Amino acid sequence: MNHRSLRPAARYGLLPSAIAAALVSALVPAIAGAQEADASNTTTTLDRIEVTGSRIRQASLETSQPVVTMTRAEIQKQGFTSVADIVQNITATGSPAISRATALASGENVGGQYVDLRNLGPERTLVLIDGKRMGITSSGYSDLASIPSSIVERIEVLTDGASALYGSDAIAGVVNIITRKRFDGLEGSAYLGQYGQGDGNKEVYNFVIGQTGERGSVTLGAEYSKEDPVYAKDRAFTRYPNGRYHQFPTADDTAGWSAINQWGTLIDDRGTPDNGDDDIALTANRGATNTKNLGNLHETGLADMTNPNEQMFLSTGLKRRSVFANAEFDITDNLRAKADVLYTDREALQQIAGYPFRSTGFDRFGRLPLAAQNEFNPLGRDADFFRRGWEVPRQTKSELTTYRFSGGLEGSFELAGKTWDWDASYLYNQNKGVKTGTGNLFLPNALKALGPNYVDAATGQIRCGTAAAPVAGCLPWNPLLGPDVTNSPYALSNPELQKYLYLPTHDTSTTETQVYSLNLSGVLATLPAGDLGIAAGYEHRKETAEYSPDALLQSGLTTDLAGAATKGGYSLDEFYVELAVPVLSDVTFAKELSFNLAGRYSDYDTFGDTTNGKFSLKWKPIDDLLVRGTYATGFRAPTVADLYGGVSESFDNYTDPCDTLFGSAVRNPQVAGRCGGLPANFRQAASGGKPATGPNAQSDSSFLSGSNSQLMPETSKSTTVGFVYSPSWFNGFDISLDWWKIKIEDVIAAETVTSILNNCYVLGIDSACNRFTRNAKGQVNNVTRTLINGGYQETAGYDLGITYRLTDTRFGNFGFTWKTTYVDYSEYKRDNESTTPVEQRTGWVADGVSNFRVRSNFNADWSRGDFGASWGIRYYGGLKEECAYDLEGGPECNNPNYRSAYKGAVPLREVGSNTFHDVQVRYNTPWNATVALGANNVFDHIGQTMYSQPNSSFAYNGSFDIGRFVYMKYTQRF
Secondary structure, eight states: OOHHHHHHHHHHSOOOHHHHHHHHHHHHHHHHHHHHHTTTSOOOOOOOBOOTTOOSOBSOOOOSSOEEEEEHHHHHTSSOOSHHHHHHTSTTBOSOTTOTTOTTOOSTTTTOOOOOBTTSOGGGEEEEETTEEOOOOTTSOOOGGGSOGGGEEEEEEEOSOOHHHHOTTOSSEEEEEEEOOSOOEEEEEEEEEEETTSOOOEEEEEEEEEEEOSSEEEEEEEEEEEEOOEEGGGSTTTSSTTTTSSOSOOSSOOTTOBSSOTTOEEEEOTTOTTOGGGOEEEEEOTTOOOTTSGGGEEEOOGGGOBOGGGGOEEEOEEEEEEEEEEEEEEEETTEEEEEEEEEEEEEEEEEEOOOEEETTOOTTTOOOOBOTTOTTOSSSSOBOEEEEOTTSOEEEEEEEEEEEEEEEEEEEEEETTEEEEEEEEEEEEEEEEEEEEESOBBHHHHHHHHSOEEEOTTTOOEEEBOSSSBOTTOOOOOTTSOTTOOSOTTSTTOHHHHHHHBOOEEEEEEEEEEEEEEEEEEEEEEETTEEEEEEEEEEEEEEEEEEEOOHHHHHTOBSSOOBOOEEEEEEEEEEEEEEEEEEEEEETTEEEEEEEEEEEEEEETTTEEEEEEEEEEEEEEETTEEEEEEEEEEEEOOOHHHHHOOOEEEOOEEOOTTOTTTSGGGTOHHHHHHTTTSOTTOOOBOTTSSBOSSSSEEOSSOEEEEOOTTOOOEEEEEEEEEEEEOOTTSTTEEEEEEEEEEEEESOEEEOOHHHHHHHHHTSOOGGGGGSEEEOTTSOEEEEEEEEEEOSEEEEEEEEEEEEEEEEEETTEEEEEEEEEEEEEEEEEEOSSOTTOOOEEOTTBEETTEEOOSEEEEEEEEEEETTEEEEEEEEEEOOEEEEOSSOTTSBTTBSBTTOEETTTEEOOEEEEOOEEEEEEEEEEEOTTSEEEEEEEESTTOOOOOOOTTOTTSSSSSOTTSOOSOEEEEEEEEEO
16 A cells, blocks of 8 residues: 555545555455465564553553453443443433434434543543544534444443543543454344334344455545434333323313414404413314304314324334545554545434414514404404414435544564564544434415405415405415315315425535644553653644534524524643553552553643643552552543534523422422412423413523633543452452542533523522513523533542353353443532532433433343354443422422422432343354344333433333344355
């Protein structure tokens, strides 16, 4: 391989399959020829490797830091096919930041899959591919959905802070995806599966081809995967807004159903528009087409309410196409050229119910009533109305194309009898995204379609405008005609009317990461206890990001959420040094004692410089026991979105502490006193204006949030202490236990509406009361939130790992693995106000995130000859949430007298743990293939209803399985 072969890859950053295939066909003979030509030469084996958590190349894989490793063989025994799902199954990971059940999520990050170590946020977990950074979104998220699983050789997860070695974002830990290299032969694989309900079909096809010789190798692969969406209506636990309980609306319980229905609701203000108490809501009789006749309308009742879950996806649809290639060639005995390329096109599809249109819901645009001079209006005056666009569900297609190239040289040399390794490389990663939204109305056209109209005398058709001044190109819309009316040109079922009212939007995003790096490692001296190792290096990194919402969104001319553009970037220079210091060796109570010291200096062009360090200890008092510990400082720089993100609009889920049903005011006289200025029996309004049925209801008004260009970096301190015991008297048995603690200061926090209201009413912080406004009815109608460097976030716990391998028995080979993460505590302080208490999050659903105290996985594997089987158990601890029903006590509120420092007296609901079982059987055929059959969640276990909607848009936990998934996997090797 010469430089001419590498340059086109660097220029384009991708290899389409045809070009990649041509590259293989050209390079394989070249490498083979080079091998024949140099057969007489003796090459140097570059067998020292870099282990995640250290830059010093070494032969030993045993380190002073806790690293969880998943080999390709272990991955193949699981039923998960995406890298994100595989990593998510590690117990040290928190709940998914944006699960596939978050149908209502919006923004640039939606559609991707992200890992969140320790539940500290995906932006605080650094993801590497072969030791080099992945590209990130403007929010600092690394999308694991862009990595094809067929490329993965193993996954290494460092579960403590590593900013001294890897720089920003490695506060919670590091996930390093090691790819397959030096592959020889051809391998193809097919995976097919679906849920027991017959939906959610998943198919994955891939191949890997390569050739390896004495002086080089080429590996090429491609993968296609597709996962069909799953509808919420097809699961009993998500069929209704509040889950399996309260399924149907009654006189006392509307169960989260929406008052904004698909039949159309006309508001008769009875001639007193300032008095909403005497309004009458009218809905057209089913099938009626003449709404001018009041006799065809009835007073709106419970039967006219809508279940939006009928149109929502419970699980997002995904497609991914990937091509990857890597090559290396030994130019000389001590000089090697390496390059790899990755191209991925990922597409995710979300769907939610048709838009809940309200004629008064657009302060930025103005009122859009059904005009008085409208042929569909029976009231003879401008009339407000509700109408859900049931005929046009809202869909968001998120497409992301990743181009990644990495290339460089590496080698070794001898100096004073010591071996030194070096490498110089360049990395380029570009993510280009297009987000296409449909199902939102174009407000100027809606205004025309609802405005004055007349009957054309010549045709008998209703036209927009007046006979004297018709509106060209306009199509009249009767919002009181339901989806059952399919024969009227004025009904929303008319495709031409849909085209007129609904315009698609296209958001675009581009992020780029460029890294130039130079590394050197070797041996400074040989001490009595071993080699004094050193690694040092320089890195220049540049991150740029741009996210541009559609012009319609930026102008506020659509019913979609308004938003402004994000654009910016930063660059930095970094220097690091690491020392591996042997202290004692082969002495009493010190078979080995060594230290590792590391430091990193980072200079940013945005906020200045920072220096971070790390100290690690490795002590083996006896051969069987390893004691290890680390202490590290870290940091996370503000992302482009943190610094330069545009102001965006959202309909937040929040809890008003002044609500007289479930708010803190019900049980706290001090809170009730602070809420004294509100109307008697005040009830928080949910979306559509009806009273909320429980806490954390979606707002009836849109709120704004934005970035902060004055943000400073977060800083962190992390500590781990643990041991690994491998008793020689118990062959095949290993046990490890590590205690860990991470504390982050100056947390970059996104304030929530609930936290601002609690600060005002529960905590009595006067300054917080000036940060929101209420309308005449007492409803919160304006909250502007920004990012702040808040208080702190701290978490601590234990990781336990036990393995036992029993080989060559008369019954076959057995292997058992048990890994558990126990979170001792997780604290969060939102700001630096002295009166703000610390939130205890362990075991709670907080801000829509599941904070499990315990996650545990047990795996048993058996093999004998060509047959094998495995059994996996995934355990999630119980959770707490605020009660939504039975507030005085009952089956859904088992701790009604709970009190906390932060929330005051709040009825509490606790749900138990959940366990999922997975099974797989496999057979190695005589024709060099492997056939595997399996089922994830084989017992079809379903978790509890959770009204707080953790990691989900439904009353169900987005971390859990949604049914039994059965699959078949076939792998053929040549």
